[in-house]
Amino acid sequence: xxxxxxxxxxxxxxxxxxxxxxxxxxxxxxxxxxxxxxxxxxxxxxxxxxxxxxxxxxxxxxxxxxxxxxxxxxxxxxxxxxxxxxxxxxxxxxxxxxxxxxxxxxxxxxxxxxxxxxxxxxxxxxxxxxxxxxxxxxxxxxxxxxxxxxxxxxxxxxxxxxxxxxxxxxxxxxxxxxxxxxxxxxxxxxxxxxxxxxxxxxxxxxxxxxxxxxxxx
Amino acid sequence: xxxxxxxxxxxxxxxxxxxxxxxxxxxxxxxxxxxxxxxxxxxxxxxxxxxxxxxxxxxxxxxxxxxxxxxxxxxxxxxxxxxxxxxxxxxxxxxxxxxxxxxxxxxxxxxxxxxxxxxxxxxxxxxxxxxxxxxxxxxxxxxxxxxxxxxxxxxxxxxxxxxxxxxxxxxxxxxxxxxxxxxxxxxxxxxxxxxxxxxxxxxxxxxxxxxxxxxxx
Numbered sequence: 154x155x156x157x158x159x160x161x162x163x164x165x166x167x168x169x170x171x172x173x174x175x176x177x178x179x180x181x182x183x184x185x186x187x188x189x190x191x192x193x194x195x196x197x198x199x200x201x202x203x204x205x206x207x208x209x210x211x212x213x214x215x216x217x218x219x220x221x222x223x224x225x226x227x228x229x230x231x232x233x234x235x236x237x238x239x240x241x242x243x244x245x246x247x248x249x250x251x252x253x254x255x256x257x258x259x260x261x262x263x264x265x266x267x268x269x270x271x272x273x274x275x276x277x278x279x280x281x282x283x284x285x286x287x288x289x290x291x292x293x294x295x296x297x298x299x300x301x302x303x304x305x306x307x308x309x310x311x312x313x314x315x316x317x318x319x320x321x322x323x324x325x326x327x328x329x330x331x332x333x334x335x336x337x338x339x340x341x342x343x344x345x346x347x348x349x350x351x352x353x354x355x356x357x358x359x360x361x362x363x364x365x366x367x368x369x370x
Numbered sequence: 371x372x373x374x375x376x377x378x379x380x381x382x383x384x385x386x387x388x389x390x391x392x393x394x395x396x397x398x399x400x401x402x403x404x405x406x407x408x409x410x411x412x413x414x415x416x417x418x419x420x421x422x423x424x425x426x427x428x429x430x431x432x433x434x435x436x437x438x439x440x441x442x443x444x445x446x447x448x449x450x451x452x453x454x455x456x457x458x459x460x461x462x463x464x465x466x467x468x469x470x471x472x473x474x475x476x477x478x479x480x481x482x483x484x485x486x487x488x489x490x491x492x493x494x495x496x497x498x499x500x501x502x503x504x505x506x507x508x509x510x511x512x513x514x515x516x517x518x519x520x521x522x523x524x525x526x527x528x529x530x531x532x533x534x535x536x537x538x539x540x541x542x543x544x545x546x547x548x549x550x551x552x553x554x555x556x557x558x559x560x561x562x563x564x565x566x567x568x569x570x571x572x573x574x575x576x577x578x579x580x581x582x583x584x585x586x587x
Contacts, residue, residue, distance in 0.1 A: 162581075165578075168574060168577055168578065168581075169570075169574050171573075171574070171577065172567075172569070172570040172573035172574055172577075173552075173567070173570055176552070176569075176570070197554070198554060199554045234577070235573055235576075235577055236576075236577070236580060237573070241572075241576055243572075249471075250467075250470060250471035250474045250475065251468075251471040251475065253467060253471070254466075254467035254468040254470070254471045255568075257467045258467065258468065260568070260569050260572070262529075262569060263569050263573075266569065266572060266573075304576075305572070305575070305576060305579075307572075312479075328579055329575050329576055329578075329579035330575075331568075331571060331572055331575055335390075335393070337414070337415060337416045345575060345578050345579045347571055347572075347574070347575040347578075349566070349568070349571060350389075350390070351472075351477070351548075351566070352389070352393075352477050352479060352480050352483065353386075353389040353390055353393070354548060354564055354566060355458075355460075355477070355483060355522070355524075355548055355564075356388075356389035356452055356454070356480075356483075357385060357386050357388070357389055357564070358522070358546050358547075358548055358562060358564040359452075359453075359458055359521075359522060359546055360385055360388065360389075360451070360452055360453070361382075361385065361546075361562050361564075362522075362545055362546035362562045363453060364385075
């Protein structure tokens with residue numbers, strides 16, 4: 154194991170919940186809450202309190218038994234771990250209906266996540282403006298990413314063209330890619346691809362709903 | 371514990387991977403693959419082979435050591451568990467950019483998942499057609515859900531109005547809701563809400579990417 158810049162290795166399942174924890178802690182902080190117990194936080198966030206306590210234990214000494222957690226301190230620690238103070242610039246690849254919706258929405262709840270450029274291969278889309286972002290041809294990807302300081306890409310390119318698009322994103326030096334096409338793509342080991350698969354999410358939901366309904370019957 | 375109609379209780383983490391397994395098994399089956407080892411399947415699907423073997427072990431005797439798994443049989447078992455042969459009709463609540471993109475996409479990779487009706491509160495949207503689906507006012511929700519046999523709802527209503535929209539969906543008798551607003555809503559215990567939180571997904575991706583990059587440095 155090489156030395157890590159982060160404090161310690163946090164389990165992946167814990168890391169996945171950190172952004173959710175941080176969002177709710179900020180909401181609590183904004184409402185004037187300065188101290189919270191895991192049970193109370195569990196009620197707000199709908200995560201079991203044992204999970205919260207275990208997750209928090211991986212992050213150091215954050216609270217005391219019977220006292221609860223200090224909300225401003227948690228916000229500071231979690232912000233530091235997630236490095237949310239720094240702006241992340243995002244390139245969007247694929248400007249169909251979903252891509253346009255993402256540009257228009259543009260993570261507006263988080264001022265440090267910004268889609269700053271957009272690309273497509275369709276001649277009829279190139280040059281169009283969506284919320285002040287001009288859609289550019291894929292040939293401009295690498296130059297624009299470098300010029301604008303983009304470090305993250307979102308691809309909404311359909312599965313049959315996704316590998317080709319992802320290859321170009323990787324060639325442009327991006328190592329963090331959110332991919333809305335569910336089929337697995339091949340990338341070098343230093344590249345992280347996170348899949349958003351709405352069909353799978355929906356099927357899982359239906360499965361749980363039907364299992365749950367059986368339980369009630 | 372009441373008696374379950376399902377064969378046995380499957381761990382939630384396993385159940386979450388079932389739709390992904392099934393999609394890839396179908397792709398393999400379509401390519402003429404009839405038998406696969408967990409290691410080979412792991413390479414295709416990018417899930418550790420130990421996880422695959424553990425998941426499959428929860429579902430009964432699906433393979434033999436050294437022989438691998440029978441692909442058509444797995445497809446049959448997983449389809450049965452996920453009940454994917456049956457059409458699921460979906461109501462979409464909230465017809466902004468994202469809602470319209472979802473209607474146009476309409477889970478076209480899965481012919482048994484169909485958005486059949488759409489609703490909004492905005493007067494200017496009501497009566498508009500998006501891919502042959504006419505946007506209707508929220509007052510029609512309950513009647514339309516009953517008329518069309520909808521059992522699942524997708525809400526793209528923004529956080530500040532999400533609770534109100536979800537209450538109406540629940541009142542209409544729906545117990546499976548996919549919610550694109552990340553703030554937790556309150557629902558009765560028999561209702562399942564699955565959250566799609568793109569900001570959190572992106573923050574988690576960035577966190578892993580930066581941790582990973584530190585490791586390489």
